[in-house]
Amino acid sequence: MTDKIGADAALAKLTGWAKGEGDRDEITKTFKFDDFKTAWGFMSSVALKAEQMDHHPEWFNVYNKVEVTLTTHDVDGVSPKDVELGQFMNDVAGKLS
Numbered sequence: 014m015t016d017k018i019g020a021d022a023a024l025a026k027l028t029g030w031a032k033g034e035g036d037r038d039e040i041t042k043t044f045k046f047d048d049f050k051t052a053w054g055f056m057s058s059v060a061l062k063a064e065q066m067d068h069h070p071e072w073f074n075v076y077n078k079v080e081v082t083l084t085t086h087d088v089d090g091v092s093p094k095d096v097e098l099g100q101f102m103n104d105v106a107g108k109l110s
């Protein structure tokens with residue numbers, strides 16, 4: 014079981030993320046890449062990490078853009094798992110950009 018830390022605590026640790034616009038305790042970021050192939054590579058890397066963690070993003074992809082929302086259903090809010098996955102996404106995107 015993981016702890017709920019809340020969006021503000023997560024945002025203090027993550028570059029470029031923001032509070033989601035929904036009613037839930039969630040964080041969001043839009044990643045932009047050169048093209049669809051690169052966006053898909055990002056999503057593939059993140060998907061493998063998400064499976065390893067048993068922690069899955071909500072995301073929406075159009076061409077080179079991937080809009081991501083992270084929250085933890087098990088605690089009904091943002092947890093350290095969201096920080097870990099969000100940081101992983103930042104790291105992968107940094108290598109692809």
Ligand SMILES: C[C@H](O)[C@H](O)[C@H]1CNC2=NC(N)=NC(=O)C2=N1
Pocket residue numbers: 067068069070084085086087088
């Ligand atoms: C049973 C399984 O461990 C859970 O449903 C996992 C799967 N992926 C998950 N992903 C996210 N984002 N939050 C969860 O609480 C969650 N729980």
